[in-house]
Amino acid sequence: xxxxxxxxxxxxxxxxxxxxxxxxxxxxxxxxxxxxxxxxxxxxxxxxxxxxxxxxxxxxxxxxxxxxxxxxxxxxxxxxxxxxxxxxxxxxxxxxxxxxxxxxxxxxxxxxxxxxxxxxxxxxxxxxxxxxxxxxxxxxxxxxxxxxxxxxxxxxxxxxxxxxxxxxxxxxxxxxxxxxxxxxxxxxxxxxxxxxxxxxxxxxxxxxxxxxxxxxxxxxxxxxxxxxxxxxxxxxxxxxxxxxxxxxxxxxxxxxxxxxxxxxxxxxxxxxxxxxxxxxxxxxxxxxxxxxxxxxxxxxxxxxxxxxxxxxxxxxxxxxxxxxxxxxxxxxxxxxxxxxxxxxxxxxxxxxxxxxxxxxxxxxxxxxxxxxxxxxxxxxxxxxxxxxxxxxxxxxxxxxxxxxxxxxxxxxxxxxxxxxxxxxxxxxxxxxxxxxxxxxxxxxxxxxxxxxxxxxxxxxxxxxxxxxxxxxxxxxxxxxxxxxxxxxxxxxxxxxxxxxxxxxxxxxxxxxxxxx
Numbered sequence: 189x190x191x192x193x194x195x196x197x198x199x200x201x202x203x204x205x206x207x208x209x210x211x212x213x214x215x216x217x218x219x220x221x222x223x224x225x226x227x228x229x230x231x232x233x234x235x236x237x238x239x240x241x242x243x244x245x246x247x248x249x250x251x252x253x254x255x256x257x258x259x260x261x262x263x264x265x266x267x268x269x270x271x272x273x274x275x276x277x278x279x280x281x282x283x284x285x286x287x288x289x290x291x292x293x294x295x296x297x298x299x300x301x302x303x304x305x306x307x308x309x310x311x312x313x314x315x316x317x318x319x320x321x322x323x324x325x326x327x328x329x330x331x332x333x334x335x336x337x338x339x340x341x342x343x344x345x346x347x348x349x350x351x352x353x354x355x356x357x358x359x360x361x362x363x364x365x366x367x368x369x370x371x372x373x374x375x376x377x378x379x380x381x382x383x384x385x386x387x388x389x390x391x392x393x394x395x396x397x398x399x400x401x402x403x404x405x406x407x408x409x410x411x412x413x414x415x416x417x418x419x420x421x422x423x424x425x426x427x428x429x430x431x432x433x434x435x436x437x438x439x440x441x442x443x444x445x446x447x448x449x450x451x452x453x454x455x456x457x458x459x460x461x462x463x464x465x466x467x468x469x470x471x472x473x474x475x476x477x478x479x480x481x482x483x484x485x486x487x488x489x490x491x492x493x494x495x496x497x498x499x500x501x502x503x504x505x506x507x508x509x510x511x512x513x514x515x516x517x518x519x520x521x522x523x524x525x526x527x528x529x530x531x532x533x534x535x536x537x538x539x540x541x542x543x544x545x546x547x548x549x550x551x552x553x554x555x556x557x558x559x560x561x562x563x564x565x566x567x568x569x570x571x572x573x574x575x576x577x578x579x580x581x582x583x584x585x586x587x588x589x590x591x592x593x594x595x596x597x598x599x600x601x602x603x604x605x606x607x608x609x610x611x612x613x614x615x616x617x618x619x620x621x622x623x624x625x626x627x628x629x630x631x632x633x634x635x636x637x638x639x640x641x642x643x644x645x646x647x648x649x650x651x652x653x654x655x656x657x658x659x660x661x662x663x664x665x666x667x668x669x670x671x672x673x674x675x676x677x678x679x680x681x682x683x684x685x686x687x688x689x690x691x692x693x694x695x696x697x698x699x700x701x702x703x704x
Contacts, residue, residue, distance in 0.1 A: 239263050242271055250536070254565045254642070258699065283437060287534035289497050294330050297489040297505050303332040304482075310335070311525055311656070318632070318656050321546050322527055325654070329529045329539040331490070337481030337526045339653075339660040341635065343667040345462040348454065348476040349375060355446045355478070356382045362392040362508060364445040364491040366424075368438065368637075369457035370397045371405040374465050376458045380417075387418030395419050396495060397458075398439045399426040405459075422498065437533045440648035442476075442637050443491050448510035451479045451487035451528075453636055453651055455622045462622070469589040470619020473671065475558070477635045477653060477660075479526060485509065486528035490651060493530075524658030531638065531650040540638040541645040543654060544626060545571050551628045554581040556668045558623040562586060562599035563641035569605060576610030585668070585675055588615040594697060595641070601694030604683050614675035624652070627668060633661045 242263055246256050263270035303326055311333055312319035322333040342348035356363060356379065363386060370376055387393050395414060402408050402423065414421035424439040444452040454476020460466035462474055479487070488508050496503050531540040548555055548571045555575055562584065564572075576582040584606075590596035603613055624644075627633040636652020638644045655661055683691075 238271060242274060246274075255646075261699070283534055286437075286497055287532070290493060290532060290534065293493040293496050293503075296503065297493055298330075300489055300505055300509060301330065301332055301486060304334070307333055307335045307525070314657060317550055318525075321543070321654070322525075324542065325527055325529045325539065328537045329531065331486045331527065331529045333525055333527045334481070334483040334486075335525060337479050337483040339524075339526060339655060339658055340478040340480075341660050341663040341667070342454065342456075342476045342478070343663075343670075344464075345456045345472065345474040345476070346464060348452065348456050348474075348478075349463045351478055352444055352452055353378065353382060355444075355450050355452075356386065359386055359391050359446045361447045361511070362445075363394070364443065364488065364495075364508075365393075365395045366397075366439065366441050366443040366491050366494060367458050368398045368400075368440045368442060369405065369459050370401050371457075371459035373460040375460050375463050379458060383419055384417045393419045394491075394495060395421045396424055396439070396491075397421075399423045399435075400438055403427060422495070424494065424497075436647055438643075438648050439494065440637050440644060441490075441494070441530070441651045443487055443651060445484065445488050445491055447514070448488050448508050449480060449484055449514050451484040452476060453487065453528075453653060455624050455637060468620070469587070469591050472619060473558075473616060473621050473623055475623040475625055475635060475667070479528070479653065481526075482510075483526040483528050483653070487651070490528070490530045494649065524660075525656040526658065527654040527656070529652060529654065531652075533647050533649065538645055540636075540650050540652065541568070543634060543652070544568070544638070544640070544645075547626050547628050547632060547634065548572060548575050548582075551575055551580045551582075553629045554583070556625075556627045556665070557582075557584045557640070558621055558625040558668065558671065559584065559640040560587055560591070560620065560622050560624075561595050561639045561641040561644075562602055563595065563643075564602055565642070565645075568640070569602065572606060572611050573609035576606075581612070582610070583612045583614065583668075583672070585614050585616055585621055585671060587620045588617050588676070589619045591620055594693075597690055597694040598697045599694075600683065600686065601691070601698060603678060604680065607678065607680060607683070613678045614672060615678060616671065616675050618674055621671075625664060625668070627661060627664050630661060630665060632656050633658075633664045635664070 243260050246259050246263075249256065259270075259274055263274060308319060308322065311322060326332050340351065342351065363383065365383075383393055383395070397406070402410070407413075411421045411423060425435060425437070427435060442453055442455065442457060455474045456462045456476050461468045461472050464472050489505065492503060492505060492508065529539055529543070531538070545567065572582055572584075586599065587596075607613060624638050625633070625635055633655045634652050635655070636650065638650045638652050644650055655664075
């Protein structure tokens, strides 16, 4: 009887329904294609002209050349299908509506994110270039530069997890949490116990996780389960059995805000592998930061802007500013500058990529990078190779044990060009690198959620913090050095030993790189 019930759950479950619905939609799409293909002989000239016009339109779009190429090849090779699919992608309106709502929310938070002119003047006196970068982030990415902020760096997920629990326990007014991955286990159970207890104490709790979690990690009714515990929860962009491109824009952010004065971000999600209580790909190396001070305001507003994309009632943003009576411990240093920023895939502005490029292009002595993926476009390859060629020590740490074989092969397809130009690539022998860290010249660094791949730089909602002249950068550089000691260098000889079919697969996958 149990087996029969199990089979019925599978047959009539939401996953089966979703798969069947998608198959049906794909079938309809191909039927339309086949139907039109019957008449291609009669309208061959028209289809050829239409393909040419669409390709001209794509060439003139303000878009990354890799995305243009990914569209032009199928349109030229299979005109009817290629044009249909392109029009299908271009005419999606849900993403446009989401972008409008997010922009409206950002206008409402603008009064709480005014740039302190004294901070900007001080930054400009030290570095005009970094003041210009701060202006760019403010003008296009919405978030100002701050002083008066302490930054704590965490070199592994375990220490960050301990700090998160400590701050959650100290919450008095509200807790905001926004994460890409949530999976039930020791880590989430411990956090959930604190959240449930804090909710009973009267602390306002808002918890948002990406809709991808419901595919394999969480049940479909988990939001209601959390609400029963006093936690105001929601899924961002729930996965639906509908062919649409907006579902490609996932919320990859990791944000925790406590009472408006403390914020966390970094690579650490809420699952046991991130704190090495579950082994998946060897030792899981991750990083994160905690901000205490003025800069936490940006993460407060960043969370509320995303939360209110799906809300209709107006938000009282001013309620969630830091309590002016909150005092920081005297031992905390608040020197240097912190610029939190978010990146949206819907506004056409690649803030995360531009910040990375600015660090690479302005480096004088060294650039140090930790990233789990290396799926690069032409601009990023040129920036990295030019930095190395002009004498900047350019080092990238990648995983030795990858979580995705295809991403690993694609990354290695870039290695020969990078190493040939003088870029040093190392692989982390103990396991998997999930950290997203840039540092340069001992004076600037970025810690956040942004990978070196197309999905992070173009397709996902992301966040990070840019640090300048902050003493915590010494901790970041020290961690990089200690991590490097556990790595092996990748040489040209190593690449030549790769099987020919893996090298071919890596290069062939470049055609689909914008989707990875």
